[in-house]
Amino acid sequence: MTASPQVPRPDEWRRPKDRVDVARGAIDEVSTILARLEVRSLFLVADETAYRGSGAEDLLRSELSTRQVERFTHFQCDPKLSDVARGIQCFRQNHVDAVLAIGGGSALDMAKLVSNLGMQQEPPEHLVRGKSRLLHDGPPLIAVPTTAGTGSEATHFAVCYMDGEKYSLAHRFLLPEFAIVDPQLTQNLPPQLTASSGLDALCQAVESLWAVDSNELSVQHASEAARLAFDHLAAAVHEPTAAIRTAMCRAAHLAGQAINISKTTASHAISYAISMRAGVPHGMAVAMTLAPVLLYNAKTSVTDCVDPRGAEHVRSRIGFILQLLGSSTPLEAAKKIENLVGGVGGPTRLSEIGMGSDAEVEMLVRSVNTERLSNNPRRVTPDDLRRLLESVRY
Ligand SMILES: [Fe+2]
Structure with missing residues (x-):
């Protein structure tokens, strides 16, 4: 197992620019954020099962219907580099104003990886192995957890598996700008x-x-x-x-x-x-x-x-x-x-x-x-x- 050396100095930690407190109904804030950011094109990274099962799909349907939404929803649990690479291909095909991540820790980490590694010139495997640093920040990331677990929406870490080994990336760019924690999304867990x-x-x-x-x-x-x-x-x-x-x-x-x-x-x-x-x-x-x-x-x-x-x-x-x-x-x-x-x-x-x-x-x-x-x-x-x-x- 190998740890990436991309560990930021303490003064590089940043808090989400706009935190929404844990509250039932907090998912409604997604509309406000998208409007404030003037988002026309959205990249949605979601665990398909969680997206449906949590009720997020129904709750966001009318909001997302007014925007161009590119979806990346088919990937394995515990982000694998091969899936990250597919996600990056999809991410780069369109101009993206913001990224919406919905699911458990794997989906949130996947969104962090795709939207940040996808902004760099260097190949993703170099970045995951820590051979190169992240130089360019990704678009604003809105993280919506559907489990009460990893807390990935509040961290500047992301996990990625490559050749059966676990790598931990740590960089201030990986901390989501927005964290929407709505307990109603966990009610069917x-x-x-x-x-x-x-x-x-x-x-x-x-x-x-x-x-x-x-x-x-x-x-x-x-x-x-x-x-x-x-x-x-x-x-x-x-x-x-x-x-x-x-x-x-x-x-x-x-x-x-x-x-x-x-x-x-x-x-x-x-x-x-x-x-x-x-x-x-x-x-x-x-x-x-x-x-x-x-x-x-x-x-x-x-x-x-x-x-x-x-x-x-x-x-x-x-x-x-x-x-x-x-x-x-x-x-x-x-x-x-x-x-x-x-x-x-x-x-x-x-x-x-x-x-x-x-x-x-x-x-x-x-x-x-x-x-x-x-x-x-x-x-x-x-x-x-x-x-x-x-x-x-x-
Ligand atoms: Fe953990």
């Missing part, structure tokens, strides 16, 4: 998708709280996101109401804002190989190791602390997470997390997903990019990782 996307939001919030790159603002967003996700995830899966869907949308969006600053840590770093190897949905793969990583980070000491603010600081963040969970010890908190993950149908043991053998555990240890672990507050050596994975083996 099936339980499994609600669980996997909600677990992603929960893990992003918790990891953000202890991330080395966290700051006061990211902690503010992550605290609220974690509180909302802990309180509402199980209900969102088992007995969703409009209020619960709204709470999870807010959690996911705030977690996105938090990791836009702090980035993620060990659980995310470990998850990619689990997803690729066992086909476990992203959020569920991440959540498998959230409890053991909490236990691991709770033991941060002066000798293995990576965060320059010190081990005491890390332990106080863990203490805050314990507080959110109403737990008095890391073990109790880890148990609560594990129960929550299992309770919404997520696997909690490697053996459950056919990865319990010695060989599979070794494969996981080797596949985790140690560079990705550097944002974890406690140093993680291959031996540490092996022990951590052993704890969730059976």
